[in-house]
Structure formats: structure tokens, C-alpha cells
Amino acid sequence: MMEYLNRLLVKMHSKPKFKFHAKCKNVGLTNLILVDDILLFSRGDVNSVQMLMNIVQIFSKTIGLVINPRKFKVFCGGMDRDTQNLLCRITDFEEGKLPMKYLGVPITSKRLSLHHYLPLIDKITHRMKHWTTKLLSYAGRISLVKSIVLAITQYWMQCLPLPQFVIHKIDQLCRTFVWTGDTTESRKSPVAWSTVCSPKSQGGKCIINLAMWNKITLLNCLWNLCKKSDNMWVKWVHMVYLKGEDVMVAQVVKDSSWIVKRILELRDQVLHIQSLWDSMLTHEKFRMNAVYDLLTNRDQNVDWRGLCCRNAARPRAVFTTWLICHGRLATKHRLKKFTVIRDSNCSLCHDEEETIAHLVFACRYTYDVWQRILAWINVNHLPLPWNEELRWVMEHTAKKGWKACLLKMAFIETLYGIWHRRNIVIFGPTSHTDIVYSIIDCIIYRGWQHHKIKKHIAHMLS
Numbered sequence: 273m274m275e276y277l278n279r280l281l282v283k284m285h286s287k288p289k290f291k292f293h294a295k296c297k298n299v300g301l302t303n304l305i306l307v308d309d310i311l312l313f314s315r316g317d318v319n320s321v322q323m324l325m326n327i328v329q330i331f332s333k334t335i336g337l338v339i340n341p342r343k344f345k346v347f348c349g350g351m352d353r354d355t356q357n358l359l360c361r362i363t364d365f366e367e368g369k370l371p372m373k374y375l376g377v378p379i380t381s382k383r384l385s386l387h388h389y390l391p392l393i394d395k396i397t398h399r400m401k402h403w404t405t406k407l408l409s410y411a412g413r414i415s416l417v418k419s420i421v422l423a424i425t426q427y428w429m430q431c432l433p434l435p436q437f438v439i440h441k442i443d444q445l446c447r448t449f450v451w452t453g454d455t456t457e458s459r460k461s462p463v464a465w466s467t468v469c470s471p472k473s474q475g476g477k478c479i480i481n482l483a484m485w486n487k488i489t490l491l492n493c494l495w496n497l498c499k500k501s502d503n504m505w506v507k508w509v510h511m512v513y514l515k516g517e518d519v520m521v522a523q524v525v526k527d528s529s530w531i532v533k534r535i536l537e538l539r540d541q542v543l544h545i546q547s548l549w550d551s552m553l554t555h556e557k558f559r560m561n562a563v564y565d566l567l568t569n570r571d572q573n574v575d576w577r578g579l580c581c582r583n584a585a586r587p588r589a590v591f592t593t594w595l596i597c598h599g600r601l602a603t604k605h606r607l608k609k610f611t612v613i614r615d616s617n618c619s620l621c622h623d624e625e626e627t628i629a630h631l632v633f634a635c636r637y638t639y640d641v642w643q644r645i646l647a648w649i650n651v652n653h654l655p656l657p658w659n660e661e662l663r664w665v666m667e668h669t670a671k672k673g674w675k676a677c678l679l680k681m682a683f684i685e686t687l688y689g690i691w692h693r694r695n696i697v698i699f700g701p702t703s704h705t706d707i708v709y710s711i712i713d714c715i716i717y718r719g720w721q722h723h724k725i726k727k728h729i730a731h732m733l734s
């Protein structure tokens with residue numbers, strides 16, 4: 273159907289009385305159609321608008337669809353009030369005000385102001401407030417931030433560069449939500465947000481860095497300008513702003529649109545990814561993830577990177593281990609440092625100060641727990657001080673066999689089990705279950721769902 277409307281409009285282009293909208297003649301642009309949203313353009317004179325309306329009526333009669341005037345609007349620019357009123361009478365449509373929303377994104381003739389981005393921020397806040405946030409663990413909140421918030425943001429980024437303020441605000445919302453489960457509370461984050469956003473191999477949680485992703489969507493536009501000659505927007509930019517010059521060397525014209533300026537400013541960035549850029553041009557495909565990895569993977573990998581990746585343990589157990597490895601678990605020693613509490617004695621043995629190194633596994637209570645778990649999985653080893661133990665586990669889980677999988681999972685479930693029991697001792701309710709049995713239950717449950725470990729768990733239970 274829309275193809276028919278397009279053909280009618282193309283036929284109209286050649287008629288001398290019809291005048292195109294400013295800068296649209298060279299690309300022959302009179303309409304943008306996406307599913308059932310239609311934008312029609314012409315110069316704001318009576319003849320051109322009348323001709324557009326005639327086409328719409330022919331289309332309506334042929335197809336049998338009747339236009340609902342309340343759903344259409346006329347947007348005028350650079351003309352006097354009388355002409356605007358006249359055009360509204362000709363079309364029988366109301367006058368619309370810019371910015372208008374097209375497919376959920378604001379469209380205006382000028383640079384968008386900060387308040388135009390508020391619907392995006394409101395949408396993210398709304399999603400966060402509607403989740404049953406109090407029931408989610410840290411790991412669950414990180415998953416939600418990764419999957420939903422960034423999907424909403426990316427949708428906007430595909431059309432518009434986000435200003436620094438907006439990116440900062442969204443980062444702040446995500447950060448507060450991950451650490452507190454709310455959007456209004458704010459407290460010091462245990463781990464820096466830049467670390468949380470870094471790749472897992474560098475000790476992060478792989479949440480996309482919005483500022484960097486924003487840059488990459490603009491690089492994608494630059495790549496399109498270099499390669500996609502059949503795209504209407506690309507044709508427009510080449511005709512109106514670049515005027516036949518090479519994209520990579522063209523002068524930035526002063527009256528260029530602010531989006532085109534932002535895109536062309538990024539040409540220097542291509543030098544940092546030159547060989548990937550050339551390869552993408554050759555293969556005619558822009559690889560956003562590859563560009564992102566290349567521009568962000570600049571830090572050193574952490575030694576314990578293999579521990580939290582592809583671990584069969586529960587996500588909340590992996591998260592606790594991640595905090596321990598960063599040295600950011602909220603132990604009594606750490607809370608005392610921030611003057612939150614005065615007593616920093618270990619709640620499990622009451623012998624020494626509760627530091628991470630004490631909890632795992634200098635404490636006589638936790639030493640015994642880990643030793644019994646090791647015995648249950650048939651590993652002959654005596655627990656060492658934390659850093660050495662971590663190194664020992666990394667060495668013995670470097671391979672991909674079932675033994676490595678089981679040890680890695682048992683280690684992480686034990687760390688979580690100890691932390692969980694410590695919290696129960698402090699906050700209640702009292703538990704009379706042997707902690708080792710609780711940890712073994714979790715190992716059996718998680719191992720049963722893992723193809724490499726299942727049969728060995730069955731053998732251990734028989």
C-alpha cells in the first residue's frame with residue numbers, strides 16, 4: 273500500500289507547480305514512511321500543499337482508508353501566521369508544535385535541549401520503580417540494568433547523540449539502583465562504577481559504558497556515510513553538507529546540523545581502530561561490539577578473572593566472591609573504618625578482627641568449613657591464607673574438566689555460605705542447620721544442573 277503512495281508522490285515531483293521542502297529537491301524527498309507513521313514534506317505554499325493533499329485523497333479513495341484529521345498535524349517553519357492558518361484550512365488538520373515525537377523520539381528543527389531527554393530518564397526511572405526491587409539480589413539488579421535499561425537507552429542513541437548530562441544522570445540511576453535497589457537513595461558505592469562497567473576479564477560486570485556506546489553509535493553513522501550510499505539519510509548528508517567531498521577529509525560546514533557536526537568530529541577516533549575500520553569497510557559490515565571491545569579493553573586483566581566467569585554457582589554467590597576479590601565486602605573491619613560500628617570482632621569465632629583475610633580462611637570456624645567441603649569433593653588440600661588460597665584455586669581450576677568445574681563452584685558456594693551464615697549470626701533468625709550441609713546442598717543442586725558435573729555428583733551420592 274505504502275509503495276503505491278510513494279509512486280504517486282514520485283509522479284508528482286516532476287510537476288512544475290510542486291515545490292520541494294528546503295534542501296529536499298536533490299534527494300527527491302517528499303515522504304518518510306515507517307509502518308503506519310507517515311511524514312509528508314513540501315514547501316509551505318498553497319499550490320504544493322494542495323498537490324500533496326490531492327495525492328493523499330487519491331490514495332485514500334483507491335485504498336479505501338479514510339484519513340482521521342484529528343490524528344494528522346501540520347508543522348510550519350519560517351512563514352507568517354496568515355499562511356500558517358491558510359495551510360491548516362486547506363488540509364483541515366490542526367497545527368502541530370515542534371518538537372514532536374516520532375517513534376517515541378523527539379524531533380525538532382533545532383538542537384534538543386536537556387528537557388527533551390527527560391522522557392528517556394523518566395522511562396528508566398519508571399522501570400526501576402516497578403520492578404520488585406527489594407526482592408532482587410545485587411546480581412539480579414545488574415542483570416536487569418544490563419538487559420532493560422540499556423535497551424531503552426540504545427534505542428534513543430541510534431537516532432540521537434546523548435548529551436553528557438543525560439549519560440551522567442542514567443549512570444547515576446543505574447549505580448544507585450544496583451547498590452541500593454532504589455532510584456532515590458544514594459550512598460557510597462563499594463566498587464567504582466567504571467570498574468563495574470569494565471569487562472569481566474578486568475574485574476568488571478560488563479555493563480555497557482554508555483558514554484563509549486554513544487560514541488560508537490556515532491562512529492556507526494560515520495561508517496554509514498562512508499559506505500551506505502543507498503540510505504536516504506546518507507544521500508541527504510552527502511548532497512546537503514558534504515557536497516561531493518570525501519567524508520573523512522571534508523571541512524565541517526558552519527551551518528551543518530549539530531548531529532552531523534558531532535559525527536564528523538569523531539573522524540580522529542578512527543585512527544585508534546584503523547585496521548578494524550578498514551576491515552569493516554572491506555567486509556561491508558559495521559561491528560559495534562568489536563569496536564567497543566577495541567576501545568575499552570585497555571586495562572590489565574585481573575588474576576582471578578577465570579573464577580567468576582562461567583561458574584556453575586548461584587549468581588549471588590558469584591557476586592559475593594566478586595566483592596571479596598575486590599576487597600570490598602562489608603566486613604566489620606571495613607564498617608569500623610567508616611565509623612559505622614565500633615565492635616569489629618569476628619561474629620563466628622569472636623577471637624580476632626573480622627577482615628576478609630580472617631573470614632576466609634584464617635578464622636578457625638571457616639577453616640574447618642572449607643576443609644570439610646574439600647574433603648566432601650575428594651580434594652586433598654589444607655586451606656591457606658586468603659591470597660595464597662585464591663592463587664591455589666586459580667591454578668587448580670585452570671583446566672576445563674569436571675574436577676575444575678566442581679572445585680570452582682564449591683569454592684564460590686563456600687565463600688557465599690560463610691558470608692550468609694555470618695549475616696545470620698548478626699541479624700538472625702538463628703539457624704541450627706550445619707553450615708557445611710547447607711553448602712553441600714547448594715553444590716548438589718547447582719551441580720545437578722551442570723552437564724559436566726551431574727554424573728559425578730550422582731556418583732558421590734551413591
Ligand SMILES: [Zn+2]
Nearest residue numbers: 618620621635
Ligand atoms: Zn573468626
